[in-house]
Amino acid sequence: MSETPLLSIRDLQIDFPNQSGAVRAVDGVNLDLYQGETLAIVGESGSGKSTTAHAIINLLPGTGKISGGSIVFDGKELVGMSDHELESIRGNQIGFVPQDPMSNLNPVWSIGFQVEEAVRANGIATEKKAVRAAAIDVLRKAGLSDAEARLRQFPHQFSGGMRQRVLIGIGLAANPKLLIADEPTSALDVTVQRTILDHLTELTHQSDTSVILITHDLGLAAERAEKLVVMYRGKVVESGPSLEVLRNPKHPYTKRLVAAAPSLASRRLSSGGSAAVNEFDLSAVAKERIARVKAGETAVSVKDLTKIYAIKGQGFKSTPFTAVDSVSFEIKRGTTLALVGESGSGKSTVAKMLLGLEKPTSGDIVIDGQHVGELKAKALFKLRSKMQPVFQDPYGSLDPLMNIANIIAEPLLTHGIGDRASRNQRVAELLDQVALPAALATRYPNELSGGQRQRVAIARALALKPEIVVLDEAVSALDVLVQAQILELLAGLQAEMGLTYLFITHDLAVVRVIADQVAVMNKGQIVEFGSTDDIFNRPQQDYTRNLLDAIPGAKLLL
Template structure:
């Protein structure tokens, strides 16, 4: 039975030039107990489709036409009061970013109880008891205690569970999930997907799942709707869409979906097919006979936690603990792990953007940790960083040509006239038009802004680039283009990359070697092929088992992903870390010896 039937949905926004369609003639059905995935890149109209269904678009600024039949009623004909009775009751929505969706001054228990009090009329105490039961149902440990916590006290994965519990409070017949796992680590994503499948099976609920990840689509959806630039390109059973895509765009989405094991035992990274002009048979650019470009030995970074009137140190965050590795010229070493494992702090400590408390960082034999300010500034010409969010790392008041030229001028490497020519060449090098130099950061897409960040880093002719989650926020096809661009630049310029990521499928595509981090420590390090084919540490195996695969045949396979939150890296001020021992399990492949239980 159809719970939701959308017919010829068209949504337009009011602009200075008039009304502009952002959803154009979209039609689909969602049946009871069925999951329909709405897929496409950012700007395709996916989220606006969901907001149109829920009646959450601003009045006067948005115009919605067509038909949205929900349980026999056309939602577009309901008054705002009637829609309020539907939202959060018969139909509920999970938003992409829980921290911006949850009230920071209300406990999570109170927020879950709110729709119960609003729609069911439950007294406060009864609503809170039901909220705790819902928290148990979405597998939040110690629910009775954690109900009194505030959003900032919970991890991203737990916050997304709170959002699910809030959406399920009134047993809705339709659940709309708008990119609910995009910002989550791969293991947390797997847990959330399994949870949604379990809850759907229990309540025979219809689910409209919005995503750009084809691996997630394959694992969760019976039917798939592909959208591109406001239009619906194709729709059908997920198996048919994957096996027989009807449009080039769908084929591009599927080609860009990473698949673990595609590279086999090859030691050489491989580009995504048909993207960005990368050589069909890239050569191994690593200088195997040369000395290490970068050597990190026993690197530690800790942060003091103070309390009391005198501000005494009572505990420390052990963010990075005795991390050691080497990186050769032309090599990509991927540093992987979940949020909070110390990956980004390691990268920042290497550049001394975060001051390490001990250890050494040697770049071509020069100890970075001993350099004074001016000498460090000169050395940073050879070490550049690409940050996760290019928009926040670009000055919104500077045209991108000025932003790219700024570090070159600050280091005195060129004159203003020469810088303009250099900027044009760099933009061309990263696949952008030189005339874009006069535009502002907000005029570019996420993928284009990441290319600008790469061009800015290349302006100083670096030998090492630290890429900190540089593609994690990008759509799958844009991610493929940026990864291929980085690989092409490595071939042409002999660059070395420290590639920081939690996306294991991308890591397999781009890296020569992989280091797996857990709670500030490297637990396993070795050649990419060895790590993916023969993971030796349980945590590495857990990361790999959680990666969604773009294979619809796996949709009915239930994965046993244990509910685990990472332990806290906070220890008392007098804590002395244990000495770690590593065992060789293969050529250049080492794993931390596990402590006896």
Template sequence: MSTIDPNTPLLEIKDLEVGFRTQNGLVSAVRGVSLTVMPGETLAIVGESGSGKSTTAAAVINLLPGSGQITGGQILFEGRDLAKLDRREMESVRGRLIGMVPQDPMSNLNPVWNVGFQVEEAIRANGIASKKADVKRRAVQVLREAGLDDAEKRLRQFPHQFSGGMRQRVLIGIGLSADPKLLIADEPTSALDVTVQRKILDHLEKLTSERNTAVIFITHDLGLAAERAENIAVMYRGKVVESGPALEILQNPQHPYTQRLVAAAPSLASRRIQSSVRRHETIEHETQDEVAVVDLVAAAETHAQARRAAASASTVPAIEFTDVTKVFKIRTGSFSSTDFTAVDKVSFSIPRGTTMALVGESGSGKSTAAKLLLKLEEATSGSIKVGGKEIGPMSRKETFSLRSTMQPVFQDPYGSLNPLRNIENTIGEPLQVHGFGDKAARRARVKEVLDQVALPTSVLTRYPNELSGGQRQRVAIARALSLKPEIVVLDEAVSALDVLVQAQILNLLADLQAELGLTYLFITHDLAVVRVIADNVCVMRKGQIVESATTDEVFDNPRDPYTQELLAAIPGANIALGA
């Protein structure tokens, strides 16, 4: 236990300056940031991608990228300036005193080592246990605390055998393994469904109250931050523009940027949908961003009416699953394996030009269903039709042609973008592979989709590791849109985006659908987004569909207990927004 005075800050950042060396000189990323974290306090740092949130956190434990450096200010942890520590001294702080849960699981888990080895390695490195049996026992315990009930079985599996949410839970377990005094959680639940999100964040709150552990919680969702933190700091372009008690900032934001975040927060916006639609004719007293929320809802309803009309004119569904089953072989030893049914007799259809949301917890089979549709995995049994044509027996040539009209956006942008290709080549690759125009035409199309996803042309020469998590996901979306496909499979496509860009992307998707008649399979754990974007919803649990209905029916009258649980877990549900 710390002997520090509970009235003395555990962490005090004073006038922090961080810059990155580039060919054009030093570029400032964090400018004069000052923050204070008291023992046992939860501080949420909120802002859009590129605002400096993660850079500030990385500076605290000296994990800035190679070109990054602290150029000014102090980082005082229990009175000691971390900015002045050498490498060995800093290694004694990381993990043991300050834990870290990074945003991107695939870039922080080694794909060639099983999960158990990596968790146990952290336990040994932090001096928690040394004997083999004790290390394994602690590894199982921390994974259970992070939400993996079958932790002992999962230790033998590799990261690629986990869903995105399950990989993130492994990182959470590693971050908590040494019971640190301060935990830095950088978007720790962006890849998790709402029920597991609540479980993880409840666990973090338990640590704060029982062990006096402080938490720095980095997020782009101001509603989630206000629900989980005592204090909030809002960052914009490398600066803290507003800070104070969470509820005060949520209910009475002063800075214009904070007001925009409050208006766009998905966990809060979904609660305003019905009342916003009712007030659409009398919005003269609302702020500009509140009007934008109303307009988004109204536009979504207009697009939905057009989609329903178009769908009724076509009798052949764009996508049709009939009793589809996928069974994987899971190794249990050197010469033995067991069957794992990831998708169990799933049936659904998606009318042309409409959006169906596939919702469920991590590991429920949502992403596996998407991979079966894209022919990245072959179904064990059942039928999958696209445009009325069975895709199972398709030849390689037919599959290649099919993929030109059906493009994916995966959950993990870092894992799906080639780190050796710059952004222009990444977005333009599908155009080149499918023979779209000449070099000039391809370049023009790349710039066009880059603008659609709100990225400047200056990123064309940059590489994925030089972009924030949200920026990488926007690149992945631009890549999928480049061929103007008929069907887009969106696997957690907006989960890594800040709320303002998320609203832009949802508007973009709706506009493209209305203009081009696109069909979307929208896989997500964010029910707030579902209500805005989807026409129909299928709820999956343990490989099966437990409820299927229109979006309004699912939200207004959920029948299955699991669906009711998902709706009850939407963050921000208990926060009073006021008038």
């Protein structure tokens, strides 16, 4: 290892000017990264992790600016460097994998066009055939099967995990000296996560590529990074060898992070829940709902559900693709079913059909005794007031032209509930429940971190006090402290209101905490179904065992 760091940051200060002065997002950060090392930066949303990473390549959002300090990369001072000079470093020498896949892929351009654009910009190839071959290689290395056919598809035709893999492939395309990966696996299932991280490790060892890994997953940090930096409120509060920091944390904040990290040893939250449930008095309707829970009623019944898409090919030809293949399950009222599996296994497609956002090719969905496929528009609208979603991609599901208060109040306004004053009061309650300060009510989605946006999405889903909530990767973008708080909140709401959850996730440690039953999906089919304890302790299928074995860092943190 070289005695000179590849990257050296000293006394870094980053400000975001506003009408009342400036908010200091990063305050006096120091860190060193040597060639071939992997450094993980962990901390809660808003702690300054991503802001520090963006400053390295001068891609700070909004009005953000470096107000002090030094960033030296490969002997060159980056602070104050011209845009032209930085353009020659970005991509070629410093690769970047952003956190949010949907907002970083243009929805009107094909995947192939966007990957080929990156190949040309980084000087990997210039001739048409060579560019296309390089683009196929980029997707193949990122773990996408049938890479050549994928080039013709568009971002909306990819799952969240597949979109993230495209960005990872672009970031690695030019074999950079440094790769900055901002939550690179938050949208990935554990098996694909392992494939991608194994690829990053291979680059580190074979090409001496250094990696800055920004993550809220302490297990991943422990398993994949030699060094760990813990950030809190814009400052570095603890740093050192990863396992040493996580096994013997010194700072109170680090101790809280480690204590909140879910693992295979986690037990399901008790039905009593410790979350505070603001203003959720048990009305007659709630009491009736809980009585129905105790009676063991079925809230959701899915039978032989199938969805076949037509994948456009060359010319006017199309190929049928079965995304969901004869799926059947039931969710008892007041319980949680976790739907798990790899990206592209059909989990989110099942959720969309359940919500009436996609029409099944065949099969039947019965919710609260109503056959969804037979409902007219008015009846379906009424049903949706009882069934609310939290989507995987918070940035894509939040209107960028609406402030946070209006976004959360939108379901109340749409369904004609309350007046302006009562809606404002409900918004304030929900912000408090999901641990967001009231001051964020007047801000917009682009001004929030990924974790904060996800909390807004959860608050919006809870606004109508629904009976059924479909949570599609609802806590994947949250740091462990807020994740623990949200999971406790969900458990508390379930106990108080008899809520039913369909919890779609790739994070099996979270499944152990929240779910009563687990359905494992693979290639559009449910391959294993059972209680959470049975699935974790006595898995019957090799596919399920592979999912469990791929959970990062679980044994290291025990």
